[in-house]
Structure formats: C-alpha cells, structure tokens
Amino acid sequence: MKKKLTIALIMGGGLLIKSQVGINMAKPEAILHVDGQKNTIPAVSSSYDDDVAITSSGNMGAGTKLPKTRLDIRSDEHLNALGIGGTSQTASAAKAGALRYNSGTQDLSYSNGTVWTALAHKAPNDFVDAENSSAQSFTSGTQAVVTNWTKKTDVNGNFNATTxxxxASKTGVYIVAFTFSLASGTIANDSRYETLIQTNSTSSATNKVFKCVGSYPGTNGLSSRVAGNCSGIFNLIQGDQITVNLNQALGTAKTLDTDASxxxxxxxxx
Known part of the structure; x- marks a missing residue:
C-alpha cells in the first residue's frame, strides 16, 4: 500500500509540475494556451494572432505565445490597440498608475493616487470648408437650413453635407463663417433677408443664434443679385450641432446661385 501511494504521489507531482492546459489545441505551448480559431501551426508566428497564452512566469500574451511583459498584445496581425474606457472612480480609489479615457476632452488621464492628470496630447481640431452649388430654393418669408453642400475639407468627418x-467633436470655442449668393431676380419694395447661424443644443448656455440682416428699403423692382454673409463665435460642448439658415423676404421664391464659390x-x- 505504501509503495502504491508513493508511486501515485510521484505521478501526481509530475502532473502538477509539467501540466499545461490547451483550449482548441492538442499541444499547448504555455501553462494556459487558447487557440481562438483552432488554426495554430507551430513555428508559424502569424498563426498565433488569435491565441491567448499565459506563461509559467505569469506573463499573459494576446496574439503572441511569448509575452515579454505582464500583458503583451504585440502580434503579427497588428490589431494591437489597447481599449481603455472611462470611469467614475476617484483617483485615490483607482490607485496610482491607473488610466482612464475622457470622452468629453478626448484624452487619457492617469492617477497619481490623489488626482487624475491629463496626459499631454494634441487631438486634431474640427475644421470644415464647404461650398454649395445646389440651386436650393427658398420660399419668401420662410426660414430654412442650407443643405446639400459639397465638402472640400472635413478634418474629423463630423459635417453632414446632405443635411x-x-x-462638435469636443468641447471648445468654434468660429463659424457663412456667405451666400442668390440667383439674380426681382427684389420687392421694402424687403429684407436674414442669415442665421444657430446651435441645436439641450444646454441653454450653448443654445444660441447669430443673425445678420440685409435690407432693401424704399422702392425697388430692378432685377438684381442678393448676397450676404454672417459669422460668429460659439462656445460649444461636445455633441452640440451647428446649422446655417436663410430667411429671405424678398417677395418671391429665390434660389442659390449655382456658382459654388x-x-x-x-x-x-x-
């Protein structure tokens, strides 16, 4: 009995020392080795792109079987981004060395154990440059958004040219300039137009409208081109919207000039 027990202990000890766990693979190459797509080929590094491995030293690799750090995500597939989310934890609760993402300012912060400190960064500023040759029609006395633009520049892709x-991709100060020209037509007596730049925000602090007015007092009647412009500076929060509008009261329907410039x-x- 003692002899059998001794043999069993030796065998059991050997299993504890040498055992490796593999999931989706018959021959694991680490203490724990998971082959996500069951496609690993030994010695072919690219076949480990979907693998997760934990080594005997306690290092964990995603996309590599030989992690060099506590967490190593460097793989041949190069889909190696590290996702970091936001948190409501205080810096002291998260402890020194923690990271978090701030969606409002679009930056990363680290905890020093007392406060969250933003890492130095330079996110691209929003910049839109667009022209309009749509010949959009505006009914006299009715305000309407200017639509169907042609984008020349849209750095962060947050301008819908159709609508x-x-x-705004982030909180900050925005400068807006709008110019328009209507096709030649008759101007009514004592008529006017308004160009409007307005935000569409749930915040009363940033829900603003800038209006610029052009007037044609007295007797008119000649066929002429009407043009105008408006500009403004807005303090916006992330997610605020801006549209430019035209409200012409020149007597008849007018269309934008087809010259995009x-x-x-x-x-x-x-």
Whole structure:
C-alpha cells in the first residue's frame, strides 16, 4: 500500500509540475494556451494572432505565445490597440498608475493616487470648408437650413453635407463663417433677408443664434443679385450641432446661385 501511494504521489507531482492546459489545441505551448480559431501551426508566428497564452512566469500574451511583459498584445496581425474606457472612480480609489479615457476632452488621464492628470496630447481640431452649388430654393418669408453642400475639407468627418449639420467633436470655442449668393431676380419694395447661424443644443448656455440682416428699403423692382454673409463665435460642448439658415423676404421664391464659390461655409474649432 505504501509503495502504491508513493508511486501515485510521484505521478501526481509530475502532473502538477509539467501540466499545461490547451483550449482548441492538442499541444499547448504555455501553462494556459487558447487557440481562438483552432488554426495554430507551430513555428508559424502569424498563426498565433488569435491565441491567448499565459506563461509559467505569469506573463499573459494576446496574439503572441511569448509575452515579454505582464500583458503583451504585440502580434503579427497588428490589431494591437489597447481599449481603455472611462470611469467614475476617484483617483485615490483607482490607485496610482491607473488610466482612464475622457470622452468629453478626448484624452487619457492617469492617477497619481490623489488626482487624475491629463496626459499631454494634441487631438486634431474640427475644421470644415464647404461650398454649395445646389440651386436650393427658398420660399419668401420662410426660414430654412442650407443643405446639400459639397465638402472640400472635413478634418474629423463630423459635417453632414446632405443635411448641413455639423456636430462638435469636443468641447471648445468654434468660429463659424457663412456667405451666400442668390440667383439674380426681382427684389420687392421694402424687403429684407436674414442669415442665421444657430446651435441645436439641450444646454441653454450653448443654445444660441447669430443673425445678420440685409435690407432693401424704399422702392425697388430692378432685377438684381442678393448676397450676404454672417459669422460668429460659439462656445460649444461636445455633441452640440451647428446649422446655417436663410430667411429671405424678398417677395418671391429665390434660389442659390449655382456658382459654388459664391456660397461657402467654414467652421473652425480652436
């Protein structure tokens, strides 16, 4: 009995020393080795791209069987981004060395154990430059958003040219300039137009409208081109929208000039 027990202990000890666990693979190459797609080929490094391995030293690799650090995500596939989310934890609760992502300012912060400190970064500022040759029609006395733009520049891709809606990618100061030109037509007596730049925000602090007015007092009647412009500076929060609008009361329906250079929009975030 003692002899059998001794043999069993020796065998059991050997299993504890040499055992490796493999999932989706018959011959694991680490203490724990998971082959996500069951496609690993020994000695072919690219076949480990979907593997997760934990070594005897306690290192963990995602996409590599030979992790060099506590967490190593460097693989041949180069899908090696590290996802970091936001948190409501205080810096002291998260402890020194923790990282978090701030969606409002679009930056990373680290905890020193007392406060969250933003890492130095330079996210690209919003910049939109667009022209309009759509010949959009505007009914006299009715305000309407200027739509169907042609984008020349949109750094962060947050301007919808079809609807004419811009969405601020981050909180900050934005400078907006809008110019327009209408096709030649008769101008009514004592008539006017308004160009409007407005935000669409749930915050009363940033829900603003800038209006610029052009008037044609007295007797008119000649066929002429009407043009104007408007500009403004807005303090926006992330997600606020900007549209430019035209409200013409010149007597009859008017259309934008088809010369794209005559109607333009620029939005720049500081």
């Amino acid at each position: 004419g809606t811009f969405v 005559m109607t333009s929009l620029s939005i720049f975030g500081l």
